[in-house]
Amino acid sequence: MRSRQIRTVAMTAAVAFVAVLTGCSSGSTGAAQSPAAAAGPVKLDFWGWAPGYDQSVALWNKAHPDIQVTFDKTPSGSKGGYTKMLTAAQAGNAPCLGMVGYETMPSFAAAGALMDVTSYMAPAQSQFAAWTWNQVTIGGKTFGAPVDTAPMALIYRKDLFAKYGITKPPVTWDEYAADAAKVHAADPSVALGDFGNDSYNYAGLAWQAAAPWFGTGGGSWQVSVNSAANRKVANFWQGLLDRKLLKTDPSYDPSLYADMASGKILSDVNAVWDTPIVASSVKGTSGKWAVAPMPVWDANNPVYGNDGGSATVVLKGCAHPKEAAEFATWMSTDPASVSNLIKVTGIYPAATSALANPALSQPDPFYGGQVVFDVFKAETPHIDTSWIWGPTMTQTATDLGDGLGTSAKGSTRLTDVLNTVQSKTVAQMKQQGMSVS
Amino acid sequence: MSVSRHARRRVGTAAAFLLPFALLFAVVYLAPIGYTVYESLFKLHRDGLGLSAPTKVFAGLGNYADALHDKDFRGSLLRVLVIGVVQVPVMLGVALLLALLLDAKTTLFKRFFRLAFFLPYALPGVVGALMWSYLVAPGLSPITAAAHGLGLHLDLTSDAMLAPTIGNMLTWAWTGYNMLIIYSALQAIPPELAEAARMDGCSAWRIAWHVKIPIVRPALVLTTVFSIIGTAQLYNEPAVLQHVAPNLSSSYTPIFAAYNAVDDNNFGYAATESVVLAVLAFVLSFGFLKLVQRRGEVL
Numbered sequence: 001m002r003s004r005q006i007r008t009v010a011m012t013a014a015v016a017f018v019a020v021l022t023g024c025s026s027g028s029t030g031a032a033q034s035p036a037a038a039a040g041p042v043k044l045d046f047w048g049w050a051p052g053y054d055q056s057v058a059l060w061n062k063a064h065p066d067i068q069v070t071f072d073k074t075p076s077g078s079k080g081g082y083t084k085m086l087t088a089a090q091a092g093n094a095p096c097l098g099m100v101g102y103e104t105m106p107s108f109a110a111a112g113a114l115m116d117v118t119s120y121m122a123p124a125q126s127q128f129a130a131w132t133w134n135q136v137t138i139g140g141k142t143f144g145a146p147v148d149t150a151p152m153a154l155i156y157r158k159d160l161f162a163k164y165g166i167t168k169p170p171v172t173w174d175e176y177a178a179d180a181a182k183v184h185a186a187d188p189s190v191a192l193g194d195f196g197n198d199s200y201n202y203a204g205l206a207w208q209a210a211a212p213w214f215g216t217g218g219g220s221w222q223v224s225v226n227s228a229a230n231r232k233v234a235n236f237w238q239g240l241l242d243r244k245l246l247k248t249d250p251s252y253d254p255s256l257y258a259d260m261a262s263g264k265i266l267s268d269v270n271a272v273w274d275t276p277i278v279a280s281s282v283k284g285t286s287g288k289w290a291v292a293p294m295p296v297w298d299a300n301n302p303v304y305g306n307d308g309g310s311a312t313v314v315l316k317g318c319a320h321p322k323e324a325a326e327f328a329t330w331m332s333t334d335p336a337s338v339s340n341l342i343k344v345t346g347i348y349p350a351a352t353s354a355l356a357n358p359a360l361s362q363p364d365p366f367y368g369g370q371v372v373f374d375v376f377k378a379e380t381p382h383i384d385t386s387w388i389w390g391p392t393m394t395q396t397a398t399d400l401g402d403g404l405g406t407s408a409k410g411s412t413r414l415t416d417v418l419n420t421v422q423s424k425t426v427a428q429m430k431q432q433g434m435s436v437s
Numbered sequence: 438m439s440v441s442r443h444a445r446r447r448v449g450t451a452a453a454f455l456l457p458f459a460l461l462f463a464v465v466y467l468a469p470i471g472y473t474v475y476e477s478l479f480k481l482h483r484d485g486l487g488l489s490a491p492t493k494v495f496a497g498l499g500n501y502a503d504a505l506h507d508k509d510f511r512g513s514l515l516r517v518l519v520i521g522v523v524q525v526p527v528m529l530g531v532a533l534l535l536a537l538l539l540d541a542k543t544t545l546f547k548r549f550f551r552l553a554f555f556l557p558y559a560l561p562g563v564v565g566a567l568m569w570s571y572l573v574a575p576g577l578s579p580i581t582a583a584a585h586g587l588g589l590h591l592d593l594t595s596d597a598m599l600a601p602t603i604g605n606m607l608t609w610a611w612t613g614y615n616m617l618i619i620y621s622a623l624q625a626i627p628p629e630l631a632e633a634a635r636m637d638g639c640s641a642w643r644i645a646w647h648v649k650i651p652i653v654r655p656a657l658v659l660t661t662v663f664s665i666i667g668t669a670q671l672y673n674e675p676a677v678l679q680h681v682a683p684n685l686s687s688s689y690t691p692i693f694a695a696y697n698a699v700d701d702n703n704f705g706y707a708a709t710e711s712v713v714l715a716v717l718a719f720v721l722s723f724g725f726l727k728l729v730q731r732r733g734e735v736l
Contacts, residue, residue: 082700083699090702107702109488110487110488110489110491111490111491112489112490112491139486139489197683216486219485220485220486221486250680250681250683253680255574255576316490391486391487394697394700394701394702395700395701398697399687401683401687402683402684402686402687404683405683405684405685406596406683408683408684409595409684411595411596411684424509431703431706432481432483433481433482433491434483434485434486435485435486
């Protein structure tokens with residue numbers, strides 16, 4: 001039995017290994033191999049997945065005949081894009097440019113997949129928000145240009161909030177819990193929100209609560225996924241789950257959008273880049289949605305979370321790092337490129353000059369004509385910028401995602417999940433030869 | 438002299454025919470295996486925070502020791518073993534039964550049933566897995582809805598139901614294929630044998646038990662070996678099911694675990710897990726062969 005499956009797996013494995021052995025893989029022809037002195041324009045490959053990037057690249061190519069960038073769409077980072085880049089870097093034929101989330105930057109650095117472009121990038125530093133610069137600078141070396149940050153907010157159904165007697169969106173998490181109970185009491189088949197299984201969304205909640213996961217000191221890592229502050233966040237959500245006040249559809253799953261479209265889920269706490277995703281996923285309810293600041297722990301001292309943000313990095317082996325750095329800076333700062341990324345990709349720009357971009361003050365018809373970026377703009381000064389990511393985030397995120405999934409089913413408790421993630425992360429760091437204190 | 442020249446030409450011809458195969462065999466089969474084993478002997482060495490490029494150092498069997506201590510990896514091996522021990526006999530039993538029914542003289546609509554039993558195999562595995570994942574997804578599942586109608590609370594994606602659900606997907610997809618192999622073996626039985634048994638007053642069931650099943654034993658052994666190897670490589674079904682069951686752990690099967698190690702840029706460890714899985718599949722399938730051979734039967 002399963003001979004076909006065996007054959008397919010064997011073939012895939014064989015092809016992959018041959019590709020590694022002979023140093024060739026699909027989509028890798030380009031800058032890495034072409035000699036710098038060759039005549040004609042410099043050619044750069046750029047791997048990423050966000051919608052709208054290709055249009056910014058097209059704008060660049062039109063204005064820069066000497067440096068031509070080819071954008072190759074990969075699966076999104078956590079769905080295989082990062083693995084593809086890392087494998088290519090390992091095989092010595094990575095593209096010059098890659099789209100990498102801040103959360104994965106240390107993992108890429110730990111894999112030796114990034115190219116130090118400090119000297120080319122330094123002049124651009126003043127154009128970016130300081131903390132975003134820190135996300136692309138590891139151990140004093142800068143590896144690329146920040147593109148965006150991702151403040152979180154409450155995306156909610158205005159009309160249904162009113163229907164269930166919620167006159168204004170919850171300002172604090174206590175109010176959120178009370179509203180969730182109110183909705184549940186009115187109709188147990190409807191929920192105020194969803195408890196998904198996206199680790200980075202959960203990280204944003206921890207980020208907001210000043211519950212860091214990683215720190216460094218004395219040349220070694222500190223892991224604090226199950227710290228007291230983290231247990232506070234976990235206990236809050238566990239309480240809502242215990243009372244069955246939330247739906248538990250997987251994050252970004254069709255079932256979630258089906259529930260949102262039919263009014264079974266009234267809101268979602270998510271990042272700025274999720275606003276266009278919701279808009280395109282539940283088109284039929286256009287105009288009924290709105291964006292409010294995410295609930296906070298202390299109304300007198302509001303602090304918000306961040307879920308994402310990414311950089312354009314230069315990958316190891318790039319033959320034209322200077323041109324690559326030039327492109328990366330341009331993509332994040334050029335007004336035309338930025339307004340394209342705001343409109344199509346839904347980014348909140350990392351470049352300070354870009355905050356005046358007119359695209360940030362466009363009313364959004366899906367959100368009832370609201371200028372949604374105003375919400376994010378107001379939150380930005382209240383986001384903790386000291387958060388740092390660990391060097392084995394892929395594994396940490398996978399383990400946490402597993403745990404969130406089982407917690408949603410009710411078979412594990414979130415505090416136990418945090419303990420598991422803590423011990424597995426430490427073990428993984430040690431397995432990879434890092435020192436952990 | 439002409440003889441030796443003839444012989445030499447024959448060797449030359451044989452070599453010319455064999456060379457492409459030998460080359461491909463070496464490049465796509467031996468080389469990857471060798472490379473995997475080689476990679477599994479290395480670990481990454483880092484200093485402190487490990488935020489710069491690591492160096493690769495020889496680790497001997499260090500990765501293997503880590504793999505054997507890895508609770509998740511051991512769990513994935515055990516899980517697949519349990520799924521196999523339950524699912525393979527069930528599937529082959531059903532396949533044998535269907536094959537015998539098809540082979541029976543009195544069976545109506547033979548061709549229709551033969552095709553119907555085989556049809557699931559004709560579907561790409563992922564399509565079958567997708568179909569089943571919708572059939573068991575909470576909120577979508579007609580099975581859960583029907584059970585609910587009868588007052589039963591059934592969740593086919595609960596932690597306890599994941600393994601049976603995957604076993605069901607495998608059985609559905611592969612029974613027809615195994616049935617066909619067994620059925621072909623049945624077809625090769627000379628009709629006189631059954632004829633003679635019938636004239637001796639043997640019932641259809643006794644003919645099946647005493648004549649047909651012993652003769653198709655080699656086919657049963659073959660399908661069992663295939664099934665053992667296939668189960669060791671379990672990936673498609675749980676990977677698709679994970680979309681509707683986020684509680685399905687991402688180290689559910691050994692192949693999941695190896696993929697995770699690749700995602701973590703831990704190539705040496707991924708290679709180690711692959712080698713352990715391959716050795717285990719080898720030991721189990723050949724162990725099974727040895728076991729049945731010792732009992733006086735040759736494949």
